[in-house]
Amino acid sequence: MTKPNKGTGKTRHPATAILHSGRNPADQHGFVNAPAYRGSTVLFPTLDELDAYERQPFRYGRYGTPTTVALETALTELEGGERTLLTPSGYQAVTTAILAFVGAGDHLLMVDSVYQPTRKFCDTLLARLGVTTTYYDPLIGGGIAELIQPNTRVVFLESPGSLTFEMQDVPAIVKAARARDVTVLMDNTWAGPLYFRPLSHGVDVSITACTKYVVGHADAMLGAITANARTAGAVEAARTVLGSCPGSEETYLGLRGLRTLAVRLDRHQRSALEVARWLGTRPEVERILHPALPSDPGHALWKALYTGASGLFSVILKPAPRKALAAMLDGLELFGMGYSWGGYESLIVPFNPKRYRTATAWTAEGPALRLHIGLDDVGDLIADLEAGFARLNAAR
Ligand SMILES: *Cc1c(COP(=O)(O)O)cnc(C)c1O
Numbered sequence: 001m002t003k004p005n006k007g008t009g010k011t012r013h014p015a016t017a018i019l020h021s022g023r024n025p026a027d028q029h030g031f032v033n034a035p036a037y038r039g040s041t042v043l044f045p046t047l048d049e050l051d052a053y054e055r056q057p058f059r060y061g062r063y064g065t066p067t068t069v070a071l072e073t074a075l076t077e078l079e080g081g082e083r084t085l086l087t088p089s090g091y092q093a094v095t096t097a098i099l100a101f102v103g104a105g106d107h108l109l110m111v112d113s114v115y116q117p118t119r120k121f122c123d124t125l126l127a128r129l130g131v132t133t134t135y136y137d138p139l140i141g142g143g144i145a146e147l148i149q150p151n152t153r154v155v156f157l158e159s160p161g162s163l164t165f166e167m168q169d170v171p172a173i174v175k176a177a178r179a180r181d182v183t184v185l186m187d188n189t190w191a192g193p194l195y196f197r198p199l200s201h202g203v204d205v206s207i208t209a210c211t212k213y214v215v216g217h218a219d220a221m222l223g224a225i226t227a228n229a230r231t232a233g234a235v236e237a238a239r240t241v242l243g244s245c246p247g248s249e250e251t252y253l254g255l256r257g258l259r260t261l262a263v264r265l266d267r268h269q270r271s272a273l274e275v276a277r278w279l280g281t282r283p284e285v286e287r288i289l290h291p292a293l294p295s296d297p298g299h300a301l302w303k304a305l306y307t308g309a310s311g312l313f314s315v316i317l318k319p320a321p322r323k324a325l326a327a328m329l330d331g332l333e334l335f336g337m338g339y340s341w342g343g344y345e346s347l348i349v350p351f352n353p354k355r356y357r358t359a360t361a362w363t364a365e366g367p368a369l370r371l372h373i374g375l376d377d378v379g380d381l382i383a384d385l386e387a388g389f390a391r392l393n394a395a396r
Pocket of ligand 1: 190209
């Protein structure tokens with residue numbers, strides 16, 4: 001066992017908690033920040049202590065260091081959970097959390113709008129291990145009850161959906177799953193624990209790709225699984241047998257990023273809304289997929305459940321030839337084309353959900369683009385996109 005890292009029990013505003021949680025200057029000669037502990041071996045001074053190693057706070061690098069515990073403690077408090085376990089990537093947080101609850105012969109319900117590598121995991125490794133997956137409509141709500149089989153162990157949510165931003169009715173799905181003793185896992189990377197706390201809505205396990213906003217600078221890979229009291233033991237056992245442990249540098253960068261998360265997210269949120277509203281006035285645009293816009297079909301759910309929106313949303317353009325789209329994207333100066341998001345920089349990528357959806361049909365005809373609005377001046381970003389539309393129109 002690594003050191004238990006239950007939240008302190010104190011209630012303080014999350015924006016305050018992220019500054020103070022998991023940090024004790026008295027333990028580090030008065031310095032504000034804990035160092036990045038690097039290490040494999042932990043020494044035990046006596047045979048008695050070696051024999052009692054399971055009761056030591058630290059026993060071997062793979063099970064955690066004071067740096068890992070610091071970030072896990074802070075995230076546990078923020079999520080209102082029992083225990084947080086870090087993983088070397090967000091994707092591994094997803095796979096570790098799923099493997100904690102399923103075995104041969106079991107069934108999993110997976111949202112059709114899920115992050116694509118999660119879908120691939122279900123269709124390949126999980127299938128090979130004898131776990132079957134049924135994909136469900138992200139808008140299913142309480143209708144999920146009809147898909148629960150006697151061997152269903154897990155319902156997996158990701159809200160809003162990766163790329164397409166459908167909002168899921170989390171309370172309705174939780175209610176149906178609870179009634180049948182099915183564990184509920186949720187990938188909450190988009191909002192993160194500052195803007196939505198899954199566990200306080202009855203979700204058992206909250207998953208965050210810390211690579212995105214927690215790290216916040218596109219310079220490290222990191223994931224986190226926060227479990228409630230009912231599921232913490234299973235998640236910890238799975239992470240231990242799978243042997244996943246994040247690097248000390250990455251963990252340190254996660255802690256470093258967490259301290260400024262509230263102020264960065266606030267800026268991402270405001271700029272993204274401004275860009276989204278501007279895009280809504282453009283003749284080239286068919287539809288904006290952003291749940292914090294009143295015109296979005298998921299807006300009522302977002303408003304009822306979430307306290308904020310991040311800087312990631314999508315836009316569907318009116319049909320345009322590929323060469324016009326290339327002229328628009330290739331000439332952008334501030335938006336980079338690349339995967340991942342959550343850093344200070346602005347990004348744009350085209351996508352096509354038609355290629356992988358199975359439970360629901362994607363009917364939009366025009367090209368779809370996902371934008372991450374970074375910390376740039378928003379006027380500069382709009383000017384960059386405006387010049388992009390001029391190139392798109394000229395190349396038609
Ligand atoms: C990026 C992402 C992940 C995976 O995180 P990595 O750290 O890149 O492995 C999982 N879920 C969502 C929604 C993501 O956007």
